[in-house]
Amino acid sequence: MNTIRKIGLLLLIAGIVLFTASLFLSDFRADRSAIESVLNEKEQQHLLDPLTDVLTSTEASSAFALSKTIRSTYTAVNDSLRKSEKWDEVMYAEPRELASRIARASVTGTVAENRGLWLFLTFGLAIAGGLMFILPNVVLKPHPGIKNDHVFQSKATARGWIGWIVFGWLVGFYILLYFYPDLTISWALIADPVSQWIKGQPGDRWFLYGLMYCTVMVVMGIRMFVKYRGNKYQTLRTASVVFFQVCFAFLIPELMMRFNMPAMDFKNIWPLDYDFFFSWNIDQKLQAGTLGLFMMIWGTLLIIVAVPVFVYFFGKRWYCSWVCGCGGLAETLGDPYRQLSDKSLKAWKIERWLIHGVLVFAVVMTGLTLYTYFSGVSQVWFADTYDIQKTYGFLIGSVFAGVIGTGFYPVMGSRVWCRFGCPLAAYLGLVQRFKSRFRITTNGGQCISCGNCSTYCEMGIDVRWYAQRGQNIVRSSCVGCGICSAVCPRGVLKLENGPEEGRISDDPILIGREGVRLNGSVMGDRRG
Amino acid sequence: MTSSSLPWVRYPTGSDGNGQDLEGVQGLYSYQDLQLLEKNTHEAFTPQKRRMVTRAVIVGGGLIGVELAEMLMTRDIDVTFLVREDRFWGNVLPKEEGELVARHMRDHGVDLRFNTELDEIIPDKNGRAGAVRTKDGEEIECQLVGLTAGVRPNIDWLRDMPIETDKGILINEYLETSQEGVYAIGDCAQFRTPPPGRRPVEQVWYTGRMMGETVAQTLTGERTAYAPGHWFNSAKFFDIEYQTYGKVDAELSNHEADFYWEYDNGQIGLKIVFAKDTHTLIGVNSFGMRLRHEVFDKWLTDERSVEYVLEHLADANFDAEFYQRHEKAIVNQFNAAFGANIRPKRKSWKRILAAKPFAK
Numbered sequence: 001m002n003t004i005r006k007i008g009l010l011l012l013i014a015g016i017v018l019f020t021a022s023l024f025l026s027d028f029r030a031d032r033s034a035i036e037s038v039l040n041e042k043e044q045q046h047l048l049d050p051l052t053d054v055l056t057s058t059e060a061s062s063a064f065a066l067s068k069t070i071r072s073t074y075t076a077v078n079d080s081l082r083k084s085e086k087w088d089e090v091m092y093a094e095p096r097e098l099a100s101r102i103a104r105a106s107v108t109g110t111v112a113e114n115r116g117l118w119l120f121l122t123f124g125l126a127i128a129g130g131l132m133f134i135l136p137n138v139v140l141k142p143h144p145g146i147k148n149d150h151v152f153q154s155k156a157t158a159r160g161w162i163g164w165i166v167f168g169w170l171v172g173f174y175i176l177l178y179f180y181p182d183l184t185i186s187w188a189l190i191a192d193p194v195s196q197w198i199k200g201q202p203g204d205r206w207f208l209y210g211l212m213y214c215t216v217m218v219v220m221g222i223r224m225f226v227k228y229r230g231n232k233y234q235t236l237r238t239a240s241v242v243f244f245q246v247c248f249a250f251l252i253p254e255l256m257m258r259f260n261m262p263a264m265d266f267k268n269i270w271p272l273d274y275d276f277f278f279s280w281n282i283d284q285k286l287q288a289g290t291l292g293l294f295m296m297i298w299g300t301l302l303i304i305v306a307v308p309v310f311v312y313f314f315g316k317r318w319y320c321s322w323v324c325g326c327g328g329l330a331e332t333l334g335d336p337y338r339q340l341s342d343k344s345l346k347a348w349k350i351e352r353w354l355i356h357g358v359l360v361f362a363v364v365m366t367g368l369t370l371y372t373y374f375s376g377v378s379q380v381w382f383a384d385t386y387d388i389q390k391t392y393g394f395l396i397g398s399v400f401a402g403v404i405g406t407g408f409y410p411v412m413g414s415r416v417w418c419r420f421g422c423p424l425a426a427y428l429g430l431v432q433r434f435k436s437r438f439r440i441t442t443n444g445g446q447c448i449s450c451g452n453c454s455t456y457c458e459m460g461i462d463v464r465w466y467a468q469r470g471q472n473i474v475r476s477s478c479v480g481c482g483i484c485s486a487v488c489p490r491g492v493l494k495l496e497n498g499p500e501e502g503r504i505s506d507d508p509i510l511i512g513r514e515g516v517r518l519n520g521s522v523m524g525d526r527r528g
Numbered sequence: 529m530t531s532s533s534l535p536w537v538r539y540p541t542g543s544d545g546n547g548q549d550l551e552g553v554q555g556l557y558s559y560q561d562l563q564l565l566e567k568n569t570h571e572a573f574t575p576q577k578r579r580m581v582t583r584a585v586i587v588g589g590g591l592i593g594v595e596l597a598e599m600l601m602t603r604d605i606d607v608t609f610l611v612r613e614d615r616f617w618g619n620v621l622p623k624e625e626g627e628l629v630a631r632h633m634r635d636h637g638v639d640l641r642f643n644t645e646l647d648e649i650i651p652d653k654n655g656r657a658g659a660v661r662t663k664d665g666e667e668i669e670c671q672l673v674g675l676t677a678g679v680r681p682n683i684d685w686l687r688d689m690p691i692e693t694d695k696g697i698l699i700n701e702y703l704e705t706s707q708e709g710v711y712a713i714g715d716c717a718q719f720r721t722p723p724p725g726r727r728p729v730e731q732v733w734y735t736g737r738m739m740g741e742t743v744a745q746t747l748t749g750e751r752t753a754y755a756p757g758h759w760f761n762s763a764k765f766f767d768i769e770y771q772t773y774g775k776v777d778a779e780l781s782n783h784e785a786d787f788y789w790e791y792d793n794g795q796i797g798l799k800i801v802f803a804k805d806t807h808t809l810i811g812v813n814s815f816g817m818r819l820r821h822e823v824f825d826k827w828l829t830d831e832r833s834v835e836y837v838l839e840h841l842a843d844a845n846f847d848a849e850f851y852q853r854h855e856k857a858i859v860n861q862f863n864a865a866f867g868a869n870i871r872p873k874r875k876s877w878k879r880i881l882a883a884k885p886f887a888k
Contacts, residue, residue: 446771
């Protein structure tokens with residue numbers, strides 16, 4: 001069994017190495033017709049000839065060289081247009097995006113020629129390896145029961161060198177994925193067979209990311225089933241997040257695109273879905289007729305009805321650890337790193353400033369967006385709405401949510417984005433703190449202050465601080481993952497929805513303290 | 529005595545094991561013991577020492593022993609567990625519960641031996657623990673011996689001082705020793721007159737905490753008697769959690785009756801002890817099932833009958849959401865055994881909140 005696990009680990013590493021190496025295995029041979037096919041009219045007029053000249057005169061080149069040539073040509077042409085003040089002629093394509101279109105149309109090499117094989121060598125090996133690493137634990141650890149043995153000794157889960165390598169890989173992956181579409185053509189090709197099958201269109205980087213996201217969540221979800229088996233709350237919750245990711249975030253939108261419908265992730269809620277009110281989205285939806293109108297209404301109802309009502313009855317967990325894709329990744333891929341979250345008061349302080357700051361940013365940006373949409377004026381007082389949207393998209397949507405939010409799992413714990421950045425989590429949290437039936441009940445005086453709950457709280461809540469005082473845990477950040485309750489050795493913590501009365505207990509009273517007074521309340525006369 | 533009493537008044541003396549002296553023989557009572565365990569198991573792997581710990585023998589039969597066994601097994605060390613009594617934790621757990629725990633430990637691969645006593649620890653050629661011999665003459669090869677046969681107050685250093693001691697440091701209900709301004713709490717303290725239904729020396733975490741809270745109140749200017757309320761305790765045996773409220777002794781006394789239910793998988797159990805004549809609740813043991821502290825505490829205070837407890841058992845359930853519920857099965861078995869006709873009620877938040885301490 002241990003041999004199977006070792007082979008599995010090797011296969012998993014091989015799949016990831018080949019996935020990374022595939023970026024260097026594509027060549028590009030651009031010809032005129034390929035270039036022409038991906039340029040719009042204005043671009044054809046200004047770029048087709050110069051690009052054909054520079055690209056067809058050279059031999060097959062790497063993605064890096066190709067992109068550099070295209071971008072310098074593009075910039076030069078645009079500069080000369082600006083110099084001659086032909087403002088109507090100036091092109092506004094993002095240079096790397098333009099390069100990626102041409103690269104996609106002119107790619108050759110082993111990955112392009114053997115897409116199915118490369119799908120197998122990357123996804124196939126990683127999935128097989130991952131499962132071979134995970135499943136033998138059913139036999140090796142035949143008894144249900146959560147075992148976190150050695151998490152603080154392991155080089156992978158205690159910020160050792162393996163953790164730092166994973167950190168580097170994840171950060172690098174997200175930077176390439178978000179900002180270098182021109183250099184990641186091989187990844188789009190790997191996703192191609194699946195994209196053609198599901199969507200009927202060529203694979204691109206976002207399809208690849210969706211496929212990868214789902215794959216990771218399914219495989220790591222199986223790991224959750226194995227690790228937490230016997231705990232029904234964990235099993236159901238994991239099944240739920242995996243289901244919502246695979247169906248709602250991935251399959252349904254992709255299939256809608258296949259049938260030329262406007263796509264929507266029906267469970268994504270503003271302000272996490274920060275471009276929901278962007279003019280292009282509103283226009284696209286409204287132009288799509290009844291379905292599009294329904295989508296706008298549905299999305300709005302989620303914000304103003306579903307969030308407050310469901311949070312009132314169940315806490316923010318209904319979304320954060322049962323439905324959300326970001327939460328889903330944190331709860332599956334991130335589970336081995338949950339103990340790395342910072343529990344200090346300072347971290348809590350930073351968390352509150354940051355997450356509510358992002359919420360304010362999102363609200364202001366959306367306000368400006370709607371003002372611009374209805375008034376047609378994009379310059380509002382001090383700023384340009386589109387600049388602010390772009391800044392938000394870059395800083396929050398890409399860097400915070402992706403590069404930091406997931407990349408930092410191995411060093412800062414699994415919920416970096418959810419804890420410090422997600423504006424929807426902030427909104428859900430405000431409702432949870434002030435108007436909800438959800439709490440984590442502390443079981444009388446049974447806490448022994450062992451600290452397992454705090455250790456494994458991915459949100460960095462010092463659960464023990466409350467438990468050892470006999471206080472219920474009511475915190476805006478709690479995503480209700482239930483792990484504190486699961487790892488508690490003395491049955492002290494229970495996530496439950498109950499009356500608001502007595503939910504927050506400010507007066508720490510423990511059973512077995514009769515005779516002790518605190519805060520002026522007499523505690524000795526209960527026996528009567 | 530004033531509120532500015534010096535810190536030395538409640539010097540925590542703790543407890544130590546009844547030890548033997550060979551290297552590789554140890555207890556597990558202090559942080560230093562934990563460091564020693566790390567050294568005895570981990571450093572033994574270094575190439576210079578060429579000594580692999582593959583088997584440990586634990587002598588004892590209580591909570592520290594099972595903790596030690598679990599810790600050793602996470603390091604892939606096999607464990608032989610010698611218990612002098614005929615069942616596990618026999619001075620505390622009734623027979624059924626002891627068997628449930630023993631079965632679970634054996635499932636996890638512990639070589640558990642009852643009615644077996646340590647005779648001698650035999651050194652290896654390096655003078656470290658190399659084997660143990662039992663009183664039956666059997667030799668068990670091992671590289672580590674854990675002595676966990678209980679704790680006693682570590683008060684030897686007090687012998688020459690004018691503080692009255694017996695097994696522990698003698699204290700009154702205000703946790704005061706024979707010397708004015710000197711208090712004793714925790715594992716080392718022994719009540720001259722224990723609180724009603726309690727033992728003179730209670731070596732558990734909770735009582736240490738409650739005594740600390742009480743003496744803190746005294747030191748801040750309000751002399752406060754120790755009033756621990758109903759007994760409660762908890763533990764975890766590998767994957768099975770244990771909670772107890774009220775008084776459940778290893779053997780029933782004459783006026784007590786009991787009811788025991790166990791789930792098919794043999795890993796969940798509930799024992800209720802009640803008065804033979806009035807059926808008043810005396811205590812409860814639960815295994816693999818979490819119970820609400822406040823609810824049972826209130827039932828004990830209100831002197832509820834076992835029938836009332838079973839009827840309202842859903843109020844006391846503290847398992848995580850979606851867990852299988854056992855109230856019906858438990859009540860059915862009770863009805864069959866005692867000819868009763870109890871019908872379990874649904875959980876009531878109103879009743880639960882009324883049980884909260886000092887609920888308005």
